[in-house]
Amino acid sequence: MLRFGTARLGGRLRMTRTVALLALAGVALLAFAGDGGDSRVPVPKSPIASDAGARCVEDTAFMRRNHMELLKHHRDRTVHEGIRTTQHSLANCIACHASKETGRVTGSKEAFCEGCHAYAAVKLDCFECHTDKAKAAVTASAAATAASDGAGQ
Amino acid sequence: MSVDRGRRQILAWGAAMAGVTIAPGITLFDLAHGRPPAEGVSNNVRWGMLVDVNACASDCDACVVACDKENGLSGAKTATSAQWIRKIELTAPSGQTRSLPMMCQHCADPPCVDVCPTGASFKRADGIVLVDRHTCIGCRYCMMACPYKARSFVHEPLTDQKTDVPRGKGCVESCTLCVHRIDRDQIPACVEACAATGHKALLFGNLNDPSSEISRRIAAVATVQVRADLRLDTGVRYQGL
Numbered sequence: 278m279l280r281f282g283t284a285r286l287g288g289r290l291r292m293t294r295t296v297a298l299l300a301l302a303g304v305a306l307l308a309f310a311g312d313g314g315d316s317r318v319p320v321p322k323s324p325i326a327s328d329a330g331a332r333c334v335e336d337t338a339f340m341r342r343n344h345m346e347l348l349k350h351h352r353d354r355t356v357h358e359g360i361r362t363t364q365h366s367l368a369n370c371i372a373c374h375a376s377k378e379t380g381r382v383t384g385s386k387e388a389f390c391e392g393c394h395a396y397a398a399v400k401l402d403c404f405e406c407h408t409d410k411a412k413a414a415v416t417a418s419a420a421a422t423a424a425s426d427g428a429g430q
Numbered sequence: 431m432s433v434d435r436g437r438r439q440i441l442a443w444g445a446a447m448a449g450v451t452i453a454p455g456i457t458l459f460d461l462a463h464g465r466p467p468a469e470g471v472s473n474n475v476r477w478g479m480l481v482d483v484n485a486c487a488s489d490c491d492a493c494v495v496a497c498d499k500e501n502g503l504s505g506a507k508t509a510t511s512a513q514w515i516r517k518i519e520l521t522a523p524s525g526q527t528r529s530l531p532m533m534c535q536h537c538a539d540p541p542c543v544d545v546c547p548t549g550a551s552f553k554r555a556d557g558i559v560l561v562d563r564h565t566c567i568g569c570r571y572c573m574m575a576c577p578y579k580a581r582s583f584v585h586e587p588l589t590d591q592k593t594d595v596p597r598g599k600g601c602v603e604s605c606t607l608c609v610h611r612i613d614r615d616q617i618p619a620c621v622e623a624c625a626a627t628g629h630k631a632l633l634f635g636n637l638n639d640p641s642s643e644i645s646r647r648i649a650a651v652a653t654v655q656v657r658a659d660l661r662l663d664t665g666v667r668y669q670g671l
Binding site: 353363405412 | 601
């Protein structure tokens with residue numbers, strides 16, 4: 278009797294374990310499908326970079342979660358210690374991610390920074406002080422201003 | 431664990447020898463220039479400027495124009511506009527006049543840093559006094575503390591800032607000695623512009639290096655610090671005042 282009972286118990290345990298494993302696999306599959314991009318939650322479509330062949334300085338998933346930490350860390354090192362490496366500099370982000378049409382990372386829902394920040398409802402205040410234009414675009418707009426100033430005089 | 435004192439002593443001598451002067455003006459490694467971008471500033475350098483008032487022309491404002499252009503300032507001279515460098519005329523009781531540029535004096539003991547409640551106003555290791563706009567709350571205590579009236583407050587929203595010079599409404603700002611240029615081994619825009627006019631009234635260099643041109647000039651000619659009575663040890667010195 279005792280032997281039979283143990284076998285029954287063992288069988289039940291095995292079944293429970295199988296169900297649990299199946300459930301886990303199901304959850305993992307769901308999570309994977311969610312990551313695949315074809316989910317019910319709309320994800321903003323940001324332009325990747327002006328230079329399509331270039332790769333970002335870090336992994337995309339890492340940048341999505343941590344770009345603000347990298348920027349904050351870099352800004353303190355730049356302002357206080359004069360370290361001006363370009364790897365995690367805001368100017369360098371803008372140089373790559375500015376829209377091909379406008380040369381900017383804000384200004385519309387399609388722009389790289391503003392598009393995602395508007396979607397996530399996170400205030401973006403970098404550009405109250407920093408320019409949102411790629412460096413080449415800044416030079417071009419300054420030249421245009423100078424030219425129009427010259428024409429006005 | 432026992433300490434090998436002999437080895438420690440040799441290490442200490444090695445450290446002392448590394449910066450030793452081989453001959454006057456020649457050191458084993460140059461402390462002021464060629465700093466790699468990944469290396470922070472050090473207090474081996476103290477940036478300073480010497481203004482030769484005799485060479486400064488009263489009808490010239492090339493330094494002011496160059497500063498405005500380099501840093502993206504509007505160039506307006508109203509009570510509320512940002513002015514990082516001003517040309518001022520001094521008249522002695524005898525009627526004799528002097529013209530000179532006045533800007534942040536980059537004090538070794540800056541009163542603006544003393545009074546700042548958030549730590550936004552700070553002195554970089556190489557002696558440049560700056561405002562960290564990320565921390566500035568715009569209280570303007572530093573503007574009141576500065577004996578040189580060197581700081582400005584940004585009253586209006588700004589657009590089209592320079593990539594190298596972020597500026598914005600609600601922060602205090604002043605001459606940075608063109609810190610973004612110094613970090614690229616260039617001289618400040620005002621010094622460059624003054625040299626281009628041929629006046630050569632501004633000299634920029636490392637006050638900590640006895641062999642630099644600025645140190646040699648300060649050792650050779652009579653120079654003054656403005657309001658030397660405050661004992662702020664300014665980085666900007668005046669000759670012929």
